[in-house]
Amino acid sequence: MNQQHNEISVGGDVGGNVVAGNGNTVGAAPAPRAEQRPAVDGMAPRLGFVVDVVGFGHRDAESQAELQHRLDELVRRVLADLGIDPEDTIGSDSGDSRLAFLPAGVDWSRVLPTMISAMGERLGRDNRRYRDRMRLRMSIGTGLVGTGPLGFTGQLVVDLHRLVDSEVLRQSIRDHPDTDLVVLVSQALHDDVIRPGHLDPADFTPVTVTAKEFAAPAWLRLC
Template sequence: MATALTITIVCLAAATVLWWTIRPARPRGPRVLDSGEISLYRMRHVRPERHLGIVTGDLRRVHCAQLWVNPENTAMRMSRVDELSVSAIIRYEGACRDTAGRITADVIADELERRVGPRRPVPAGTAIITGPGDLARFGVRYVAHSAAVQGEPGGGYRQIRDVGRCATAVLTAIDGVTDPTPVRSVLFPLLGAGQGGGDPADTARALVGAVVDYFTATPASAITAVYLLAYTDIDLAACRKACDRAALRPSSPGEESRSGEPAREVAMTAPPFRQARKTLRIGLTVDVVGFGGRSTTGRESLEHRIPALLRRTLADAGADLGQVDHQWHGDGASIYLPGDADPSRMLTELIEATARRLAEDNRHHEDRIRLRMAVTLGLLGHSGTTGYTGPLVVDLARMVDAPPLRQAIADEPDRDLAVLTSDHVYSAVVRPGGFELAAARFRRVEVVVKEFAASAWLWVPEQG
């Protein structure tokens, strides 16, 4: 009996050892990579020479690109901030927040909402450019929202069939941005390979191929470097394989490109973050009425007409657009008056010149431009050449979207301009009588937009 029991125990032990030896290995999940490592590849057959880089780790530690690409759905609705996605990170990090981390101004999501308007869903592959919001502290100047995934009722989201065209559309949109300082560097996550369920290897191969094809066909592009974000070791392997398959040549540290610029410097163009110094400034924002409801051709036309209109307007006020702080929004722009400007003179001339130049422009085009304008006073910061931050930026965004201003332009279909000034500007500049536009023509209104609540003053030009 004892012998039989011993034999049984030995057999069970042997079976256990054998099972542990031959058991199928559990599939290992992706490993999140350390942040900040950059590998550069030279596009040998592209002239002028460009670089493609791979950046590893967390998006929030990336400081090498002036434009971030946001993989979005065809509804162009950003993810909730508590989701694990690139869209959620961009939305939260680009928003203005209080000391507890609560969002006080949903800057990027709000601008995307205005840009898309009633056009949902957008075609797969569509690219829409917005400002960076508070991402400016990472060295970001713009965000490109790319329709890389499609939703199906009851089926969730899936990557679009040809994700390479997303890259082509994004690069085309970037090169089409009207900005005195062109965008030089772009960061692509693996579009649609996260929640969209796309294969990382196929996605990386499609993106690399599209980028190389774009630069080959567009030698005049201002972009000099494109980066792929590899969040995990699987993403990194996919990106490396795609670069190898495209016959891209790794750049060694210290190696110089044909232009004489060190290859490593291409990857590290963004300055280290420093707290922006803020000054008290008067700013104004103009926003095109009905921009999102126009066709693609119509919107592109306005994106050329608005900068030309503002250049002429500023020239009438004795200023040069190239010498005045400003920021483009696609459907409008913000202008920040110099700190030493006389607001009683310059504001009058800017408002009157805007009305005059707008009427002049509309006489030469069938597509009539109508503008909402907001004017206020506040603190403004500027992080190098990357963007503008501070309460002034947020308050202007709220005021130009104010219901009384929207209603004023809607109630006056024959007027092309409506202006809303803050109570600060009215009290300091208009009411004392130094403002050439009569104070009696301003009407007091109450403005409540999200967390913004204040009195303001509405002005609409007289007819004729």
């Protein structure tokens, strides 16, 4: 497990506000909070996500450093669109990917639509500014998360990495060369947010993810 960080680092410039599909500006307002759920044995329910750069290893060292800089800034800007201070999140990085958990108590039904919209909008803006096109795989889920001496604890940590590294997601972005962002949402988060209509269920395709000892349904969206 990579070294834990208390904040997402800052770099690059993907500036400006994101305008959601309904014409409202997404930005500085704090994210609404759901009723706080109790922590269990030092663990708390959180929404987490992983973003991973496609083809990172095929770049030279200078290009990789620039992509890391851009990805850090992208994640920071998306958190700002959610009204969340990066210092209130916990996360880690592994060079070509970023893992982040939002503060316990945020309203998932409000955060998820904005997160997906903002990530797609800001990634598009970023790519219009650089020759090196950045394409991302993303996984999003919810569950109990804790911290230990070697990093994060809880099944969600494993599940998010299984989803983002899955062949389903890798094949999806290979099959859609004009798409810069592909997202897998966990079944639990789909049941809590998408199925009730906070996002259009028709935008998501059911898939089955299998990897090593992991097998789970998930929901795919091309952005």
